Amino acid sequence: MVEILVVTYGERGSRIYTRDGQVKIEAVKPVKVVDPTGAGDAYRAGFAAGLVEGMSLTDCGKLGSWVAAKAVECYGAQKHQFKREDYFNPAPASASQPAADETLS
Numbered sequence: 523m524v525e526i527l528v529v530t531y532g533e534r535g536s537r538i539y540t541r542d543g544q545v546k547i548e549a550v551k552p553v554k555v556v557d558p559t560g561a562g563d564a565y566r567a568g569f570a571a572g573l574v575e576g577m578s579l580t581d582c583g584k585l586g587s588w589v590a591a592k593a594v595e596c597y598g599a600q601k602h603q604f605k606r607e608d609y610f611n612p613a614p615a616s617a618s619q620p621a622a623d624e625t626l627s
Contacts, residue, residue, distance in 0.1 A: 526539070
């Protein structure tokens, strides 16, 4: 039985479905879209990293969205680089901040 289903909608964000309901995650807006290659893979990697860290599903979705935004800012599927603290401790003037979400419904 599938316990978590994540559906991505590109620039329209994503939805996370569980037995208890669903969460809508807004897409993080990249500074500039250079190449969309690998955005979905990057989202899944960020989401999975959040799960490993023990984050809530909402926060996993936000992290996935942020990683996907970083991925499309570079040409090629694996050219983006950032550090863990870029997400968890962003500089005050940095772009591509984590997006807001809606609660389970």
